[in-house]
Amino acid sequence: MFEAIIGLCLLSDPALCRDMLVPGYEAGTRAACERLLADSQSQSIPRPDPGPKVRFSSGEPRCAPAGPVASFGEVAPGVFVHRGMISDAATGNAGDVSNVGFVIGESVVAVIDSGGSRQVAESIYRAVRRQTSLPIGYVILTHMHPDHVLGASVFAEAGARVIGHAGLPRALQDRQEAYLANFGRLIGAAGFLGTEVVLPDSVVDQTAELDLGNRVLALQAWPDAHSGTDLTVGDPRTGILFAGDLLFDEHAPALDGSALGWRDVLARLQALPYQKIVPGHGGPLLDWPQAAAPLQDYLDVLIDDTRAAIARGDTLGQAAExxxxxxxxxxxxxELFNPRNATVAYTELEWE
Known part of the structure; x- marks a missing residue:
């Protein structure tokens, strides 16, 4: 398989370069790929826009053998899941630290989350193309955190509509500079080249349905919980729910919203008519609602311990420890995530 790529290099350090996938020009031979490029000469090949603080040079598109393909398992007919590493973002993983899925309908494909960099998303895109040539109609972002959203540009360039929670556009606008700086530092400049923040084309403030062609996905926006932008994606045909970071497995939970709200939403999730769940981290496919128990225990302890610390008069710093x-x-x-969670919970609960 061959694909179109563009070489990117940092202007500040021309030795830092990488080849960026240009989606939509995949072919079985180099000659066929080159014909596709030639036919598109009148069109503008998308170039990334990483923001005003990053400058790079880009070459002309050319065809090359296809790059790395993300590993996905078919957990049910037409439902594919990739397990991200249980790790913080780092040079060795390019931000591939969260679970990603895609669902194939009769007309289009929906991708659920997009990885923590464009490089990761390119490998996800290739995995989709290994399974189907159907258009990628949607990329659904389950919440605002960078390990889930920073690859969305690949799918947007392929023609997908970007879908998210009603609060996601503002959340990403407020945080995009910090997300790009922090993840770029953790992953390294070369591996992060081409990564940008893409805002949703459509948002969900309560519930919505996406018809993939004889297959309808059920989307539901949730109040403040793990974050303020949590969105779940259900596939009623298979009884599988993509929970994003409303559910953690193995990986320590990360609280960026409301501890009380998260506990309430977790209880509501258990009442939904799904038998299997894909967490944002770990798994990747767990029995539901049984898989809620470890996170429910953690949230109970977090809330109870925080209330006890406040009652004792502990400072925020003491509570975090x-x-x-x-x-x-x-x-x-x-040890990476719990002190942050304790800080958020203390700030929420101290005025009860």
């Missing part, structure tokens, strides 16, 4: 420590053996990356 002590709250929920009894859970430390149950979660990977606990």
């Amino acid at each position: 002590t709250v929920a420590q009894s859970q430390s053996d149950h979660w990977a990356l606990f």
Whole structure:
């Protein structure tokens, strides 16, 4: 398989370069790929827009053998899931630290989350193309965090509509500079080249349906919980729910919204008519609602310990060091995320 690529290099350090996939020009031979490029000469090949603080040079598109393909498993007919690494973003993983899925209908494909960099999203795109030539009609972003949204530009360039929670546009606008700077630092300039923030084309403020062609996905926006922008994606045909980071498995939970709200939403999720769930991290496919128990226990302890710390008169700094420590053996990356969770919970609960 061959594909179109463009070489990108940082102007500030021309030795830092990478080849960026140009979606839509895949072919079985180099000659066929080159014919597709020739036929598109009158069109403008998209160039990334990483913001005013990053400058790079780009070459002309050319055809090359297809690059790395993300590993996906078919967990049910037409439903594919990729398990991200249980890790923080780093040079060695390019931001491939969250779960991603795609669902194939009779007319179009929907991709659910997009990875933590354009480089990761390119490997996801190739995986979709290995399974089907149907158009990618939608990329659905389950919430605002960079490991889930920073690859969306690949699918937008392929013609997909970007879908998210009603609060997602404002959240991304407010955070895009910090997300790009922080993830770029963790991943490294070369691997992060071409990554940009893409705002949704359509938003969901309550519920919505997406028809993929004889297959309808059910989207539901949730109030403040893991974040303020959580959106779930259900496939009633297979009984599978994509929960985004409303559910964590193995990977320590990360709170960026409301501890009380998250506990309430988790209870409501358990009442939904799904038998399997894809968490934002871990799994990647778990029995539902049984898989809620570890996170429910963690949230109960987080809330109870925080209330106890406040009642004792502990400072925020003291609470961050002590709250929920009894859970430390149950979660990977606990020391990275739990102090943040305790801080958010303390700030929420101190005025009860």
